[in-house]
Every structure is written in structure tokens, then in C-alpha cells.
Amino acid sequence: MAPVSDARETYRVLDLALRIGEILLSSGAGAADVTATMLGITEHCGLRNADVDVTFTLLRMSYQSDPEEPPVLLTRNVAQRDIDYDDLTRVQGLVNDVMRDRVDVAEARRRVAWINSTDHYLPPSAAVVGSGVVGGGIALILGGGALVTATAFLAGVVITVLMRRLNREQWPMFYQQIAGGLVATLLALATTAVADRLGFQVSTSLVITANIVMLLSGIGFMGAIQDALSGFYLTSGARIIEALLATAGLIAGVSAGLAIAPALGVSLVGVRPGLMELAPPPLVLLGAAISACAFAFTCYAPLRALPAIAVSTLAGHLGYLSVLQPSAAMPWAAAVAAVIIGMLSYSVAGRVRVPPLVVVVPALVPMLPGLTIFRGLSYMSEGDTLGVLQLSAAAATTIALAAGVILGEYVAQPLKRNARRLEHGLAGPRLVGVMHGRHLTRRTRGTSAGA
Incomplete structure (x- = not known):
């Protein structure tokens, strides 16, 4: 023009x-x-x-x-x-x-x-149920049985309703996280107490861990790392602070709930919320696909995008499990999975007419190090130096996921561009918005990088 x-x-x-x-x-x-x-x-x-x-x-x-x-x-x-991927599309x-x-x-x-x-094109109740399905899917990844999965589903529904109510009343996020962590922990303790009376053996740590997945801030940390890698340090710092405050509130809520455990007759011996052990690979793949698609559903993603999200999630987790070994570093497994997801998302997103961001974020949700971040801050709040190691591992995994996705986009975008004989100027991979770089001059790109 x-x-x-x-x-x-x-x-x-x-x-x-x-x-x-x-x-x-x-x-x-x-x-x-x-x-x-x-x-x-x-x-x-x-x-x-x-x-x-x-x-x-x-x-x-x-x-x-x-x-x-x-x-x-x-x-x-x-x-x-509320995040609305339909509006984004x-x-x-x-x-x-x-x-x-x-x-x-x-x-x-x-x-x-x-x-x-x-x-939103879906009623609020549909997104609430979807939140419960996310919790149930993560419980499968962690090896939870039917009781743990059902409890995680219930916790996801109850916590989502509670958080929406508090958000309408304009409560700060820190206090919302405290309330959510308290409710998740009380539900877990009640489930454990009932199971003990019925003669079932249930891991209290596993139930609490499965219940708090909806409150973890892994997405915030990954978004912060992506902004930092792109040169937007101010925005990155703000996202990190928000994620840290949200995690601190969650720790406070869980701690308050654990303080009530003796009154419910639940033993806290050996209880360590945030403990993570993966289930057998078939359950991990099933739980990952369910939780990723359910997360996209709660974010009002177009229904046509769910098969693409499931395919990207399964491919990424197959790469993750193939590299993840007891002697191998977890960040490398996360990086391999992120590269696969980044490459696939750019291709399949175009086929279902959605931005790659709609496919990438849900596919990464099951691998986000929210539990590791929670454990790290929890250890630090108790004065344990192990918390520093946990936070370092979480930071390494987050960087691996963010950098892997960007690398996957770098690889996939020029390949797709050349295949369709598109323009030769490339400003870098994009997950949404202007997908190609011919509209940006060197001067405007340099100006924007300082934000």
C-alpha cells in the first residue's frame, strides 16, 4: 500500500x-x-x-x-x-x-x-470438565490407578470452578493459588483417608501431585524463556516473576493443607508432594495425548485441531521416551521431543487451518517441568539446598523445550517455504501472526528487539 x-x-x-x-x-x-x-x-x-x-x-x-x-x-x-485459541485462530x-x-x-x-x-464457542461447563480430564491424563502419566485418576479429575473440576469464582471477584493470583493448593491437598488427604479405611494402599504423595497439576506454572516459565531467547528480556522477567509468585502461592496452599493431615488421621511419613515417576510407556503416551487434547479443549481450540495436537504429542513423547534413560540428562530428552513437536506443528497446523501455537503449547504441556519447579521451591522454603539443584534442572528442561521448539520451527519453516516456492527473506520462525519475514525491514526488526 x-x-x-x-x-x-x-x-x-x-x-x-x-x-x-x-x-x-x-x-x-x-x-x-x-x-x-x-x-x-x-x-x-x-x-x-x-x-x-x-x-x-x-x-x-x-x-x-x-x-x-x-x-x-x-x-x-x-x-x-481466558486463553481462547478460537479467537486466536x-x-x-x-x-x-x-x-x-x-x-x-x-x-x-x-x-x-x-x-x-x-x-467462547463452548459453554463454561465444557471447559471445566476439560480441566478435570487434563488432571486425569497427567495422573495416568504419573502411574496413578483408577482412584488416583478419578481424584485428579475431581480436583481439576473443583479447582477450576474455585479459581474462576475468585478471579471474578478479582482476587490476586497469589491468593488464588493458595486456595487451589489447599483444596487440592485436602481432596488428596480425604481420598487417602478413605482408601486406608477401605484397605487400599494409595500413595499420598502421588495423589497430591496429581491434584496440583492444574495449578503448576510450567507454561509461564516456558513463555518467559522463549521471550528471553527472542531478546525480549523485560517481558521475560515479568513472566518469570508471575510464575514464581504463582508457584509460591501453591506451595503455601499445599503446606496449609498438610498441616491439617493429623486431624484427618493421615500419616505424613514419607510424603513428598511433587514426586514424579513415569508410568510404563503405553500409559505415558495415552495420558500425554489425553491431557494435551483436553488442555487444548479447555483453551477453546477449534475441534478440528485436536487430531493434529494428538499426533504431535504422540510423536514428541515417542522421541522423549526413546532418549530418556536413567543415565541420560532429562533436558536432552525434552529438547529432542520439542524439536519433533516444533517441526510437526508447523506442518500439521496449516492442514487444519490453525496457528502453530495452538498445536505447540498443548503438545508440550505434559512435559513442562512444573513439578520440578514446585519441588525446587518447596525444598528451598525448608532450607534444603537440594532446591537449587531442582530449580537448575527445571530451568535446563524449560530452556531445552523452548529452544527445541524454536529450532524445530527454524528447520520446518524454510523447508515448507522452499517446497511452496515462497519468499526467500526470513525473519525467524513464527508461531502465530505474520508467518513470514518479507514484511519486516532490518530497521524495524532492530527497533523491536529492545522491548
Whole structure:
């Protein structure tokens, strides 16, 4: 498009880019993807060399048409809301239409407003049940039996309902995590007490671990590492702080629940929440596929994406299990799995018409080191230096997952581009938004990297 000189039209273009960036960032997209998309839209609409700043809670864009004219500056706060992969997919389609000149700026702004104003395509109860299925799937990965899996399912449902209620009342995330950890632990202790009276042997540590999986912050840590690898250190630091506070709240809630154990007649001898031992490979694969698809379902992913997510999850976990040996380092197994998922997701996502992010994140959920992070902070809260080793292992695994996905995208994206004879300029792998780099100049890429 021709360069834009009218201040009102400049405002419309910047507003469109900001609203699209807000949806992307609040839906879990990395700062690099958000920046690339916002810059790609503004440049395509005639605003050359616009300035963009992306942080965890704020988006800012400005454009100066002439050195002697004041710049047009717009900012937008990023509201915390439920992740909606259906909205993300619709925004991806809108971005594609804008870049192909299928819609003008006015129509694009109307479509963004419609996306923001529509409700989820699933009722809230469906997402609540999906959260329970996620917990049940993780329980299978950890080798839990029928009772443990059923308890994890119930805990996932109850905790999700509780967290949504507290969120509507605007409770801070730290206190929400305390409440969730307390409820998860009390459910686990009650299950153990009932099982003991009925003559069943149930591991209290395993039940608690399975119950708290929905509260773990592995996704936040992985997103932080991805932003750091992309050069967005401010956003990365904010995500790390949020994840640490969420984990600290979870530890406080679990500790409060364990303090009530004697009153329920449950012995705490040998109890170590966060203990993780994998089940036999067939159960691991089944639990991983179930939990990944259920997580995508709770995030309102289009139903057509679930088979692609299951295939990517199974392929990634096959690679993970083939490398994971008692004498091998876990981060290497995670890296191999992430590379496989990164390569597959870019290919299969296009076939089901969803952004690769919709496939990547759910496929990685079963491997996220949330339990290791929980154990590390728990040990440190007790003054045990083993916590440092646990956090180091969690950091290594998180870096391996984030770097592996990016590497997989680097490998898959040029291959797919060459196969379809697409452009030769590449700004780097993208999981959502503007998927190719021809819309970004060297100058705009350098400007955005400092966010």
C-alpha cells in the first residue's frame, strides 16, 4: 500500500495493530510474534518504520510521518482473560486477509471488534470438565490407578470452578493459588483417608501431585524463556516473576493443607508432594495425548485441531521416551521431543487451518517441568539446598523445550517455504501472526528487539 499521511488514517492503522497484538499477547503468543505481527500490519498498510514496544501488560505504537510533525502515539493495556485459541485462530485468519489485501482497515477493525465481543464457542461447563480430564491424563502419566485418576479429575473440576469464582471477584493470583493448593491437598488427604479405611494402599504423595497439576506454572516459565531467547528480556522477567509468585502461592496452599493431615488421621511419613515417576510407556503416551487434547479443549481450540495436537504429542513423547534413560540428562530428552513437536506443528497446523501455537503449547504441556519447579521451591522454603539443584534442572528442561521448539520451527519453516516456492527473506520462525519475514525491514526488526 502507499504511505499513509493522514493523521486519522494513521490512528486507525495503529489501533488495528494494537488490538490484534492485544489478542495475541493475552492468548499466550510470544513477544517476538506479537511485535512481528504489529510491525507487519502497519508496514503493509503504509506506515513505514513504525515504533513498537511490547511488555507483559502494555502495548505501545507510535508513528511519525515527518520529522517536523508530532508523532501519533497509542497505547493499550493488555487485559488478563481466558486463553481462547478460537479467537486466536480467527485473528490469524484476519491477519492473513489483511496481508493479502482481502479486507481494508475499516473492515479489519470491525472484525477485531466482533472477535473481542463474542463469547467462547463452548459453554463454561465444557471447559471445566476439560480441566478435570487434563488432571486425569497427567495422573495416568504419573502411574496413578483408577482412584488416583478419578481424584485428579475431581480436583481439576473443583479447582477450576474455585479459581474462576475468585478471579471474578478479582482476587490476586497469589491468593488464588493458595486456595487451589489447599483444596487440592485436602481432596488428596480425604481420598487417602478413605482408601486406608477401605484397605487400599494409595500413595499420598502421588495423589497430591496429581491434584496440583492444574495449578503448576510450567507454561509461564516456558513463555518467559522463549521471550528471553527472542531478546525480549523485560517481558521475560515479568513472566518469570508471575510464575514464581504463582508457584509460591501453591506451595503455601499445599503446606496449609498438610498441616491439617493429623486431624484427618493421615500419616505424613514419607510424603513428598511433587514426586514424579513415569508410568510404563503405553500409559505415558495415552495420558500425554489425553491431557494435551483436553488442555487444548479447555483453551477453546477449534475441534478440528485436536487430531493434529494428538499426533504431535504422540510423536514428541515417542522421541522423549526413546532418549530418556536413567543415565541420560532429562533436558536432552525434552529438547529432542520439542524439536519433533516444533517441526510437526508447523506442518500439521496449516492442514487444519490453525496457528502453530495452538498445536505447540498443548503438545508440550505434559512435559513442562512444573513439578520440578514446585519441588525446587518447596525444598528451598525448608532450607534444603537440594532446591537449587531442582530449580537448575527445571530451568535446563524449560530452556531445552523452548529452544527445541524454536529450532524445530527454524528447520520446518524454510523447508515448507522452499517446497511452496515462497519468499526467500526470513525473519525467524513464527508461531502465530505474520508467518513470514518479507514484511519486516532490518530497521524495524532492530527497533523491536529492545522491548
